[in-house]
Amino acid sequence: MKHASILAPSILAGDHAHLAGSAQTVASLGIPWIHLDIMDGHFVPNLTFGPQTVAALRKGSSLFFDTHLMLDEPHRYIEPFAKAGANLISIHIEPAYDHAATLARIRELGCQNGIVLNPGTPAEAIEPFLALVDLVLVMTVQPGFGGQPFRRDMLSKIAQIDRWRQERGLTFRLEVDGGVDLKTGPECRAAGADTFVAGTSFFGATDKASVAQAIAAW
Numbered sequence: 001m002k003h004a005s006i007l008a009p010s011i012l013a014g015d016h017a018h019l020a021g022s023a024q025t026v027a028s029l030g031i032p033w034i035h036l037d038i039m040d041g042h043f044v045p046n047l048t049f050g051p052q053t054v055a056a057l058r059k060g061s062s063l064f065f066d067t068h069l070m071l072d073e074p075h076r077y078i079e080p081f082a083k084a085g086a087n088l089i090s091i092h093i094e095p096a097y098d099h100a101a102t103l104a105r106i107r108e109l110g111c112q113n114g115i116v117l118n119p120g121t122p123a124e125a126i127e128p129f130l131a132l133v134d135l136v137l138v139m140t141v142q143p144g145f146g147g148q149p150f151r152r153d154m155l156s157k158i159a160q161i162d163r164w165r166q167e168r169g170l171t172f173r174l175e176v177d178g179g180v181d182l183k184t185g186p187e188c189r190a191a192g193a194d195t196f197v198a199g200t201s202f203f204g205a206t207d208k209a210s211v212a213q214a215i216a217a218w
């Protein structure tokens with residue numbers, strides 16, 4: 001089975017003095033998802049925003065909140081983000097905590113769950129969790145900042161995870177994040193990705209509708 005393509009514009013590249021307006025821009029184009037990057041200044045060398053901001057966005061938006069936690073201790077923040085209105089919460093494999101219990105807790109709280117791996121982390125690290133997740137997120141840049149170049153060497157990792165998905169009859173979504181644009185996105189699609197985070201290439205585009213249309217057709 002092959003999922004239809006979903007675009008998840010990353011609000012990291014939106015207007016942080018007017019995040020609700022950035023979410024409205026996404027909704028007005030009929031795009032169902034938005035990607036929310038949560039950074040703690042420890043796991044990644046940058047800071048963004050927390051559950052209070054997510055809750056404020058939730059009040060004015062019915063978008064699917066694809067919430068990417070770049071935190072050293074994600075297990076401590078699952079509940080606040082679920083309560084704030086996250087629809088999907090993805091957690092990194094790299095820090096040491098009980099990954100399986102945290103993935104289960106995300107579902108208990110009524111959200112979809114996801115597992116994320118950095119460019120330097122081999123696919124094998126997440127392999128034991130594939131049957132436990134709704135989404136696998138392959139980072140195609142080192143997380144922390146938008147606007148970085150796409151790591152083409154991640155394509156084989158995407159293909160490996162897609163192979164495992166098919167062999168095991170699993171249905172998780174396979175998302176890519178970092179440097180995804182109209183050129184690199186189709187390469188990810190060909191490798192097996194179906195869910196595309198786009199920060200700079202979406203919010204930086206003058207014709208956002210055509211970006212959305214192009215991605216929907218992949």
Ligand code: DX5
Nearest residue numbers: 010143144146147179199200
């Ligand atoms: C990077 C974030 C990404 C970021 C992608 O740490 O996880 O979601 O917004 O930005 P672009 O699309 O500009 O590479």
Ligand code: ZN
Nearest residue numbers: 037068177197
């Ligand atoms: Zn992200």
